[in-house]
Amino acid sequence: MLNRGSGRGKTWALRSDGGALAPATIVPRMMRLYHREHAGRPIRVAWMLEELGEPYEITMMTREEGKGEEHRARHPLGRVPVLEDEDGFVFESAAICLHLADLHPDAALAPAPGTHERALLYQWTIFAPAELEPPLIEAAVHAQRDPERAASARRRFDEAAGAVSSALDGSDYLVGGRFTVADVLVGSTLAFTERIGFADELPANLRDYLARLAQRPARQRALERTASG
Numbered sequence: 214m215l216n217r218g219s220g221r222g223k224t225w226a227l228r229s230d231g232g233a234l235a236p237a238t239i240v241p242r243m244m245r246l247y248h249r250e251h252a253g254r255p256i257r258v259a260w261m262l263e264e265l266g267e268p269y270e271i272t273m274m275t276r277e278e279g280k281g282e283e284h285r286a287r288h289p290l291g292r293v294p295v296l297e298d299e300d301g302f303v304f305e306s307a308a309i310c311l312h313l314a315d316l317h318p319d320a321a322l323a324p325a326p327g328t329h330e331r332a333l334l335y336q337w338t339i340f341a342p343a344e345l346e347p348p349l350i351e352a353a354v355h356a357q358r359d360p361e362r363a364a365s366a367r368r369r370f371d372e373a374a375g376a377v378s379s380a381l382d383g384s385d386y387l388v389g390g391r392f393t394v395a396d397v398l399v400g401s402t403l404a405f406t407e408r409i410g411f412a413d414e415l416p417a418n419l420r421d422y423l424a425r426l427a428q429r430p431a432r433q434r435a436l437e438r439t440a441s442g
């Protein structure tokens with residue numbers, strides 16, 4: 214028999230065998246990452262989980278499963294990533310990564326709340342999906358069928374990437390001179406340029422930044438675990 218409770222730090226399962234109550238074992242519930250074949254964003258969450266050493270499982274869905282009713286109960290638009298933790302489901306990759314950093318303050322992947330560095334962490338973590346990603350995707354999607362629209366999106370992406378390049382001037386990482394959640398979000402977004410063939414045209418310090426991030430063992434493990442062929 215398995216009795217469950219819930220709440221961060223409270224999830225537990227008490228096992229008993231054959232009616233006789235065995236010594237109670239606390240079994241923390243493992244986090245679960247919902248991923249979909251060929252999806253590019255779930256790597257961000259896996260990367261954070263690997264950086265933090267947090268054990269997790271992955272549910273890999275097909276495109277159809279991602280749009281099915283079961284997954285829409287986790288994400289109303291049927292998208293990934295979704296993280297399931299002890300308290301329920303969370304979607305939006307930036308929100309999930311910030312939440313994970315908060316659960317592991319000792320890992321120091323986010324500066325203390327209320328500090329200017331924390332504000333900069335929010336700034337760059339949100340800049341990635343708000344300013345970098347939309348023109349990058351627009352430029353890629355319209356490259357063949359609407360080159361004019363693609364070129365205009367590309368100019369907007371270049372300007373946003375230029376802002377990251379300036380912020381990195383003389384620093385290896387975006388916030389406080391050390392690796393944080395902001396690098397996971399900005400780095401994984403800039404890494405889309407490798408998939409769509411823009412990477413060679415990035416400013417030199419962004420190419421170095423991507424190479425530096427690519428060397429992180431946690432990122433390499435995350436790539437292996439989220440690979441969908």
Ligand SMILES: N[C@@H](CCC(=O)N[C@@H](CS)C(=O)NCC(=O)O)C(=O)O
Binds near residue numbers: 255290293
């Ligand atoms: N802003 C969301 C975007 C999520 C998203 O669009 N994910 C893609 C996969 S990388 C997806 O699920 N697409 C399926 C769809 O749009 O129907 C996030 O960062 O989590």
